[in-house]
Amino acid sequence: MPVNLQPPIADQLLAVEGVRLGTAEAAIRKLNRRDLTLIELAEGSRAAGVFTQNRFCAAPVQVCKSHLATTSPRALVINTGVANAGTGEQGVANAKASCRAVAKELGIAAEAVLPFSTGVILEHLPVDKLVAGLPAAKAALKADGWYEACHGIMTTDTLPKCASRQVSIGRHTVTFTGMSKGAGMIRPNMATMLGYLATDAKIAQPLLDKLVREAADLSFNSITVDGDTSTNDSFILIATGQVGAEIDDEASREFQIVRGEVIALAQWLAQAIVRDGEGATKLMSIAVEGGKDRDECRQIAYAVAHSPLVKTAFFASDPNLGRILAAIGYAGVNDLDVNKLRVWLAADGEEVLVAEQGGRAVSYVEEAGARIMKNAEITIRIDLARGGAEATVWTCDFSYDYVKINADYRS
Amino acid sequence: MPVNLQPPIADQLLAVEGVRLGTAEAAIRKLNRRDLTLIELAEGSRAAGVFTQNRFCAAPVQVCKSHLATTSPRALVINTGVANAGTGEQGVANAKASCRAVAKELGIAAEAVLPFSTGVILEHLPVDKLVAGLPAAKAALKADGWYEACHGIMTTDTLPKCASRQVSIGRHTVTFTGMSKGAGMIRPNMATMLGYLATDAKIAQPLLDKLVREAADLSFNSITVDGDTSTNDSFILIATGQVGAEIDDEASREFQIVRGEVIALAQWLAQAIVRDGEGATKLMSIAVEGGKDRDECRQIAYAVAHSPLVKTAFFASDPNLGRILAAIGYAGVNDLDVNKLRVWLAADGEEVLVAEQGGRAVSYVEEAGARIMKNAEITIRIDLARGGAEATVWTCDFSYDYVKINADYRS
CATH class of the missing domain: 3.60.70.12 (L-amino peptidase D-ALA esterase/amidase)
Incomplete structure (x- = not known):
């Protein structure tokens, strides 16, 4: 759908x-x-x-x-x-x-x-x-x-x-x-x-x-x-x-x-x-800001957008912060200070700070994350806090139907 | 399993x-x-x-x-x-x-x-x-x-x-x-x-x-x-x-x-x-040879190994050559001459040339590809024909169970 x-x-x-x-x-x-x-x-x-x-x-x-x-x-x-x-x-x-x-x-x-x-x-x-x-x-x-x-x-x-x-x-x-x-x-x-x-x-x-x-x-x-x-x-x-x-x-x-x-x-x-992505149930916007240049913002946004673990978590409406942080961490921006960046989840007019200082935000409660994840359109906002560049990437979640569509495609 | x-x-x-x-x-x-x-x-x-x-x-x-x-x-x-x-x-x-x-x-x-x-x-x-x-x-x-x-x-x-x-x-x-x-x-x-x-x-x-x-x-x-x-x-x-x-x-x-x-x-x-990969049903070896250096061999091997389309095709035992060629093509080796490279599928002692000169190998018949794909351990061999470097990457296929395991993980 x-x-x-x-x-x-x-x-x-x-x-x-x-x-x-x-x-x-x-x-x-x-x-x-x-x-x-x-x-x-x-x-x-x-x-x-x-x-x-x-x-x-x-x-x-x-x-x-x-x-x-x-x-x-x-x-x-x-x-x-x-x-x-x-x-x-x-x-x-x-x-x-x-x-x-x-x-x-x-x-x-x-x-x-x-x-x-x-x-x-x-x-x-x-x-x-x-x-x-x-x-x-x-x-x-x-x-x-x-x-x-x-x-x-x-x-x-x-x-x-x-x-x-x-x-x-x-x-x-x-x-x-x-x-x-x-x-x-x-x-x-x-x-x-x-x-x-x-x-x-x-x-x-x-x-x-x-x-x-x-x-x-x-x-x-x-x-x-x-x-x-x-x-x-x-x-x-x-x-x-x-x-x-x-x-x-x-x-x-x-x-x-x-x-x-x-x-x-x-x-x-x-x-x-x-x-209309294969098997999509959610539209995810990954908005990265505060980067040194647009390239590094895109690099991080795409790392999150391509992570099968992030995509399956969104399919499950699971606010799995660890997967998002891990994807940011392995995106290949080598001098990134993970203790400075902040991450928000947002949907339907509500925005929740979920990560700061290298871990879960002190103010974060799982119920808030879970509430946001129930929406069909969700934004992951990431502030790298090291410059003025930004980039947004759109993707969808990863569902059973994706595998079904692509495994059955030629048969 | x-x-x-x-x-x-x-x-x-x-x-x-x-x-x-x-x-x-x-x-x-x-x-x-x-x-x-x-x-x-x-x-x-x-x-x-x-x-x-x-x-x-x-x-x-x-x-x-x-x-x-x-x-x-x-x-x-x-x-x-x-x-x-x-x-x-x-x-x-x-x-x-x-x-x-x-x-x-x-x-x-x-x-x-x-x-x-x-x-x-x-x-x-x-x-x-x-x-x-x-x-x-x-x-x-x-x-x-x-x-x-x-x-x-x-x-x-x-x-x-x-x-x-x-x-x-x-x-x-x-x-x-x-x-x-x-x-x-x-x-x-x-x-x-x-x-x-x-x-x-x-x-x-x-x-x-x-x-x-x-x-x-x-x-x-x-x-x-x-x-x-x-x-x-x-x-x-x-x-x-x-x-x-x-x-x-x-x-x-x-x-x-x-x-x-x-x-x-x-x-x-x-x-x-x-x-023992999540949901794995097949072990795939991607062996790239004939590269200018080991880095470009790894780059191509990983592009194939990470492609969800290739991985779902292997799950379906579908010798979908187009997906393999597309992954080689977008791996980011910019001066790669796709008309020179050759691709084989191999398993259980049998090796079949599947692609050459930018398309399907003339000698290739789908039955041979289908026979190879039935095996649990399959090698994709890729000869870039432009040097002496090589690299091998191992991965598994992408199944319903991968999504199930990762979507259900925290519940």
Whole structure:
């Protein structure tokens, strides 16, 4: 059961001027499944992306990076069922062939097409099936196609993830709509976290390039379900430029508004993945502050977030402080003074100091911890008391169902 | 159920000249439980240790390090029930008080006593109970007390872990006996991996200091159950010096024999912990070769060993190559050429090439992988093909029982 995550309501998803989306059943791996999504972008659109750091980088990711570096994109093509990863040169050829087919269908250059795949790895993409499905996806293209598209990119997600925001910039109403998929950082064979966020604002390419990195850092790169990183992870930020004047000054109020909206929406989309994490029953925020730099804050937050012992304790609603302290201690920050740091548990408006001076806080009573642990959304706040840097990481707990899902996955 | 691990047979555990062991029920945390172990060493004994890297280093570990640096040890005192970790200055005072009490009982200096604790953390050690138990432990001291002692240091291990080896060096018969405890790298509250290895050989202190590090590196520091590191982990190598002439030349045949025996026994003791890992159904060896250096081999081996996706696949006996390749890919070796590496699965004398050239091996058939995965002990061999370094890490799979044990632990 996803943690406080509802399916999107079609009427509440807002069209982004310059973006049309269509889906089709292409039988990539299974019949009767919406497994092909086409996104068409108006001329003049700009995009920027961040991709997996995995050395087994999938073929579509390689092609996507190369195309993004070549020209402005006019279309995205996304298939589920087969990830086209661990497929060598044939995989790259297949990804390029898919782009050529989309280009021909839409009358654009092949380099203006960005390919994405998610599904089983080590299997070749059936390009012929994908190509055969394109006319139906093209025929389905529409401005309010986000609802269908967010279903079209799902694999084993239990819920589609899509949301919109709207904001006034001067006399213009600017829209932001995004969708994501993924239920583990890697969904074993049906791999991959995918995130797409489009706005009709006109944003200069250098700002867009910078913003996609910052937003990814604060959202998709700050979540973890199981510490595994997919071969296909991609996050694409699109600005179609259909509304308002070009935003090209990083210090401008306009850009700060756009920046805030993009980060907030990216965080919503990223957290939705954690809420729908494999077997998740709780959303945990690990907020580390008072660090020397952001890196050490992230290092400690991730050590806590990845600890199977912490995650199983949260599943059991057990305020097991020892496991949290031990994870902080082995995070690898070697000059950390554990006698100075403090740890709080917080939920539902209540915050309790649980650890200080190298041990349990004098004021702490187990009942307070137990009360907090009953909530579905819990924050672990850690003050390192040695600087001004901070970082937050989101994760979910570790349940029987996680093992069940991953042990049964291929059977 | 431990993986291919049998309880020790009392008759097969060999006394080490100069070592006497005794246990008692001290009611440290629970009644009617053998929770106090005393080890007395003959005068002239030498010891060397390696300890947890966790910043929340437990009080006994701090005292132990300090005493080892001060004088040669004459006694070890080990309690279960309370780990005396996360206990601040009072914890250190309690550990020192325990040493003083042992010293008084045995007529030795307090600095010649090494204290060890394992059990719940964030709770203070009841020194009075420990002290009250000492006369009984002293009265029970005997040369063939290893069998009782390996039971005495257990917490939630399902089996005690103790073994002996004997070898001829010149005209002398040298004995090595060791014991260990631990069922996760951290056993949540009942924390800690402890390992003790004693020989009656006479080994010069510099060689002993070096050997304890090498042996730990190749054994206790090459295992993982869940990636968590305890606050109390300790491994102590003791040479009582009762048999033969002093071994002080690293290049000598004598030292090479001792070295081989110590490493082999330490590996047996370390692997016993993995075999008895929480919920373990399989022992996995991840052997990485062809690396530029040992560090990158370990980095990749640990990435595979820590991946919950790989571990759940092994639990399911599923030869899920994609998960192994993905873990290699995200291990953080940034210039790794995934098209050059090869991966094999091996068990029971059979070895199958499963991946090469960035994907599934052409010769690989799923039936062969499935056959290997049915075994209880499986090796994943990875050739990075870029150098001569190698490293092996041992771990176990990830089962429903792991979650059950850790979610239920405190209830």
